[in-house]
Amino acid sequence: MSALPVPLTRRGPLRYTLVRHLMYALLAAVLLLVLTSSVSAYRDFQIANVGYYVVAVAGLTVLTGLNGQISLGHGALMMVGAYTAALLLERDNPLPTTVVMVLCVVVTAVVGALVGAAAARLRGPYLAGATLAFAVGLPGLTSHYAGTLGGDNGLTVLTGPPPASLGVDFAPERWQAWITLSGALITLVLLANLASSRVGRSFRAVRDDEVSAELAGIHVARTQVLAFVVSAACAGLAGGLLALVSGQATPGAFTVALSLALLAGAVLGGLGSLAGAVYGAIALVALPALSSNASDRFDFGTDVKSNLPLLVYGALLVIVMLAAPQGLQGGVRRLLGLVRGGPSAPVRNDPVTDAVPEVSVTTPER
Amino acid sequence: MARFLSVTISGLSGGMIYAAVALSLVLIWRATRVVNFAQGAMAMFTTYLAYTVFEHGGSYWLGFVVALLSGLLLGAFVERVLVRPVETGPPLNAVVVTLGVFIFLQALAGLLFGGRFRSFPTPFSNKNYNFGNVSTLSPFEIFVIVAVAVVAVLLYVLFQYTDVGLRMRAAAFQGEVARMLGVRVGQMLTLGWALAAVAGSLAGVLVAPSVFLHPNNMDGVFVFGFTAAVIGGLDSPVGAIVGGLGLGVLLSYVASYFGGDLQTMSALVVLVLVLMVRPNGLFSTTATRRV
Numbered sequence: 316m317s318a319l320p321v322p323l324t325r326r327g328p329l330r331y332t333l334v335r336h337l338m339y340a341l342l343a344a345v346l347l348l349v350l351t352s353s354v355s356a357y358r359d360f361q362i363a364n365v366g367y368y369v370v371a372v373a374g375l376t377v378l379t380g381l382n383g384q385i386s387l388g389h390g391a392l393m394m395v396g397a398y399t400a401a402l403l404l405e406r407d408n409p410l411p412t413t414v415v416m417v418l419c420v421v422v423t424a425v426v427g428a429l430v431g432a433a434a435a436r437l438r439g440p441y442l443a444g445a446t447l448a449f450a451v452g453l454p455g456l457t458s459h460y461a462g463t464l465g466g467d468n469g470l471t472v473l474t475g476p477p478p479a480s481l482g483v484d485f486a487p488e489r490w491q492a493w494i495t496l497s498g499a500l501i502t503l504v505l506l507a508n509l510a511s512s513r514v515g516r517s518f519r520a521v522r523d524d525e526v527s528a529e530l531a532g533i534h535v536a537r538t539q540v541l542a543f544v545v546s547a548a549c550a551g552l553a554g555g556l557l558a559l560v561s562g563q564a565t566p567g568a569f570t571v572a573l574s575l576a577l578l579a580g581a582v583l584g585g586l587g588s589l590a591g592a593v594y595g596a597i598a599l600v601a602l603p604a605l606s607s608n609a610s611d612r613f614d615f616g617t618d619v620k621s622n623l624p625l626l627v628y629g630a631l632l633v634i635v636m637l638a639a640p641q642g643l644q645g646g647v648r649r650l651l652g653l654v655r656g657g658p659s660a661p662v663r664n665d666p667v668t669d670a671v672p673e674v675s676v677t678t679p680e681r
Numbered sequence: 682m683a684r685f686l687s688v689t690i691s692g693l694s695g696g697m698i699y700a701a702v703a704l705s706l707v708l709i710w711r712a713t714r715v716v717n718f719a720q721g722a723m724a725m726f727t728t729y730l731a732y733t734v735f736e737h738g739g740s741y742w743l744g745f746v747v748a749l750l751s752g753l754l755l756g757a758f759v760e761r762v763l764v765r766p767v768e769t770g771p772p773l774n775a776v777v778v779t780l781g782v783f784i785f786l787q788a789l790a791g792l793l794f795g796g797r798f799r800s801f802p803t804p805f806s807n808k809n810y811n812f813g814n815v816s817t818l819s820p821f822e823i824f825v826i827v828a829v830a831v832v833a834v835l836l837y838v839l840f841q842y843t844d845v846g847l848r849m850r851a852a853a854f855q856g857e858v859a860r861m862l863g864v865r866v867g868q869m870l871t872l873g874w875a876l877a878a879v880a881g882s883l884a885g886v887l888v889a890p891s892v893f894l895h896p897n898n899m900d901g902v903f904v905f906g907f908t909a910a911v912i913g914g915l916d917s918p919v920g921a922i923v924g925g926l927g928l929g930v931l932l933s934y935v936a937s938y939f940g941g942d943l944q945t946m947s948a949l950v951v952l953v954l955v956l957m958v959r960p961n962g963l964f965s966t967t968a969t970r971r972v
Contacts, residue, residue: 385773387780448948448952451904459940571900622792623792626788632785
């Protein structure tokens with residue numbers, strides 16, 4: 316959202332970041348309203364899926380791109396959100412959906428705080444390993460507490476029909492798309508503001524140089540935990556929205572592969588940019604659909620069908636890191652930079668790949 | 682009491698497997714300061730190759746050798762081709778690359794071999810020896826312990842008493858200086874990854890009979906190996922083995938007294954506790970980095 320360099324001489328209400336971001340969001344909302352109303356129910360379902368992936372990938376982008384921490388546990392944090400939603404909606408008089416989603420965010424943020432409190436100690440590979448353990452271990456809890464959590468079959472999420480005011484034959488998929496897209500827009504506005512606020516600057520400062528950040532009066536550990544909690548809250552909302560869209564919460568949906576797919580989405584889009592998170596989320600929905608089409612056409616069978624997207628994610632993670640560490644958004648920025656005259660267009664939110672300054676001594680060939 | 686003893690002893694063979702994974706992580710960490718998150722998936726893949734050998738009528742030992750050799754090649758390939766370009770960059774990039782390899786291999790295994798759980802043969806009996814009412818190790822479990830111990834000792838001898846080992850240590854410890862003294866640093870790092878991957882492949886073949894063969898089934902084993910390596914400080918091969926054994930016994934208690942589903946979460950608790958109390962592990966000798 317805030318990817319483009321902003322001239323400093325703005326007049327009128329647009330000088331306020333919040334106003335600007337709200338305006339972008341309003342514009343996007345109108346466009347999406349037109350889009351969702353003009354496509355088929357199946358496309359609306361896919362758009363609904365993009366909606367919650369945007370929330371999750373944007374959260375991960377803030378953590379990894381802005382704060383330089385890596386989490387392999389965001390799939391598991393989504394699971395916390397999904398199960399919270401399922402348990403809350405299971406009751407006889409369920410709370411309104413909005414309240415349920417807020418509670419998903421709160422519960423997952425608390426869990427994230429527990430995991431992330433360790434983050435202050437667990438830097439780099441340690442945090443990655445600990446969150447991986449979380450992602451591998453959490454689905455096991457559902458069979459240990461099969462009574463409340465439903466074991467391997469998971470829980471059914473009861474979602475009501477679209478409101479009657481929209482008409483009787485209003486497609487439920489379109490209603491779901493509206494719900495997840497609202498969640499996505501709210502998340503993006505909040506994160507974009509956070510990124511350009513004092514807090515966002517302290518995230519970046521900690522990412523770039525912990526010692527300097529500490530000298531500048533930033534509490535490094537607290538900042539890292541905060542970034543993890545913000546990111547976990549996003550994953551919680553994403554999980555809650557996923558539960559609404561899919562109508563169920565099962566441990567099989569929240570494997571390590573999901574966590575790695577989210578990371579692939581963030582890396583592919585370009586770490587450190589929320590616009591990149593949107594591209595990444597679209598890719599996470601488009602790739603499995605494409606692979607499913609291809610498998611049907613060439614009759615590959617289920618083994619290929621279910622594994623092809625993961626194969627592509629893996630290849631993408633490696634290739635993007637080796638060839639274009641700034642992801643798709645990096646390419647977009649370079650293009651815009653060329654259009655605006657010269658390759659030296661300023662880049663705001665530096666992606667994580669710039670985090671460690673290049674040593675000027677040339678490294679000899681090994 | 683008899684049960685407690687049985688549970689303790691049965692944790693040892695699991696612990697030796699985690700020690701082998703931990704050892705491979707430590708070797709790679711020492712050589713290149715990268716945690717190889719693909720280690721579990723690499724071991725899973727080479728174990729599938731061994732399985733393919735059995736399917737075509739090969740003996741257990743032929744499959745065993747195929748697994749270790751393919752591990753050697755896979756480790757060398759991953760370092761030389763995929764990790765080398767990002768080794769000097771930000772540490773996150775190398776982590777992301779190994780994660781890419783992780784999910785790629787998992788998907789490839791699912792694609793080639795399917796998602797069915799397959800039982801994996803053992804070369805020796807799986808029946809425990811009993812002393813009174815204490816059940817102890819089975820011949821296969823003894824084989825597991827001996828195999829990992831032999832590999833650990835061989836690696837120790839290689840690193841401490843051979844010319845190649847000295848060059849590998851020099852390359853890992855002071856790359857620039859070693860290069861000036863004529864050590865082919867790049868080759869040494871590739872060799873380090875290759876040897877580490879052999880230890881990982883060994884763990885894969887040894888753990889497969891008890892967890893069954895499945896594209897995702899090394900995830901848990903990798904987490905335990907990582908935890909064991911962190912207990913030992915990521916830097917110390919001895920620490921990796923002690924950490925693996927300790928964790929194996931501990932997880933055996935958890936599985937026996939609370940339920941097997943909780944094993945991974947308890948490994949996470951151990952991991953966090955160790956890092957809270959001694960961030961550099963119980964055996965690390967390097968200076969603490971304090972911010």
